[in-house]
Amino acid sequence: MTSSTVAGQGHGTLADQAYRSIADRLVTLQIRPGEPINDERIAGELGFGRTPVREALKRLEHERLIVAYPRRGTFATEVQIADLGHISEVRLQLEPLAAALAAERASDGDRAGLDRLLAQLAKSSDGEGDLIRLDMTLHRAIYAATRNPYLEDTLIRYDNLATRIWCLFLDRLPGLAGHVHEHGPLLTAIIDRDAEKAKALAASHVKGFEVAIRSVI
Structure with a gap:
C-alpha cells in the first residue's frame, strides 16, 4: 500500500x-x-x-x-476488539441518519459525484488496498452530502476506527469485495433521493460489518 x-x-x-x-x-x-x-x-x-x-x-x-x-x-493505539460493539452501537444510529439526510439534502454536484463513484465501484479491482480506500471514499462522500459538518466529522472518526478493525482481520475476511460493493444500491438510493431505502441499506451494512468481524474472532 x-x-x-x-x-x-x-x-x-x-x-x-x-x-x-x-x-x-x-x-x-x-x-x-x-x-x-x-x-x-x-x-x-x-x-x-x-x-x-x-x-x-x-x-x-x-x-x-x-x-x-x-x-x-x-x-x-492497540486495536481492542471489545470496542467493536461500542463503535457499532454509535454507527448503527448515525450511518442510517447520514444516508437519509444525504438522500434528502445532496446537491446536484453531490449526486453527480456519487454517480461517478458508482461507476468507479462497478469497475473496481479486487486489490485490497484499492477496495479499502474506495470504501472510505464512498463513506466520506455520503457524509459530506449530509451538509452537516458535525455529523460528517463524527462519522469519519468512527469509520476510521471501524476500518482499522476491518484491516486487522482482512486476511480472515473473504468477503471484502462483496462488502464494498454493497454500497452500490446505497449510492443509487441516495442519488434517487429515496431516504427510507438509503436508511435501511445503511443500517444493514453496519450490522453486516459487525457480524462479519465477529465471525472470525
Missing part, C-alpha cells in the same frame, strides 16, 4: 494534510497497532515541518488513533 490519502491530500492547511496522511497510515495499518510514532521521521517522510505534524498528532490522539504516554512516547 502507498501512503497516499483517501481523499483531499492537496486541500486544507499543512496540519490538515498531515492529519489525512497519518490517519490513512494508521487506519490501513501501515503504522501497526502499538508501533511508536516519531514526529520528526514522519515530518521528513511527508515533507512537512514538525509543527503541522504535531498538530495532526494531537487531533489523532483525540480520535483515539494514537496515544501519548509521559516519558515513554507516542504510539499507535
Whole structure:
C-alpha cells in the first residue's frame, strides 16, 4: 500500500494534510497497532515541518488513533476488539441518519459525484488496498452530502476506527469485495433521493460489518 490519502491530500492547511496522511497510515495499518510514532521521521517522510505534524498528532490522539504516554512516547493505539460493539452501537444510529439526510439534502454536484463513484465501484479491482480506500471514499462522500459538518466529522472518526478493525482481520475476511460493493444500491438510493431505502441499506451494512468481524474472532 502507498501512503497516499483517501481523499483531499492537496486541500486544507499543512496540519490538515498531515492529519489525512497519518490517519490513512494508521487506519490501513501501515503504522501497526502499538508501533511508536516519531514526529520528526514522519515530518521528513511527508515533507512537512514538525509543527503541522504535531498538530495532526494531537487531533489523532483525540480520535483515539494514537496515544501519548509521559516519558515513554507516542504510539499507535492497540486495536481492542471489545470496542467493536461500542463503535457499532454509535454507527448503527448515525450511518442510517447520514444516508437519509444525504438522500434528502445532496446537491446536484453531490449526486453527480456519487454517480461517478458508482461507476468507479462497478469497475473496481479486487486489490485490497484499492477496495479499502474506495470504501472510505464512498463513506466520506455520503457524509459530506449530509451538509452537516458535525455529523460528517463524527462519522469519519468512527469509520476510521471501524476500518482499522476491518484491516486487522482482512486476511480472515473473504468477503471484502462483496462488502464494498454493497454500497452500490446505497449510492443509487441516495442519488434517487429515496431516504427510507438509503436508511435501511445503511443500517444493514453496519450490522453486516459487525457480524462479519465477529465471525472470525
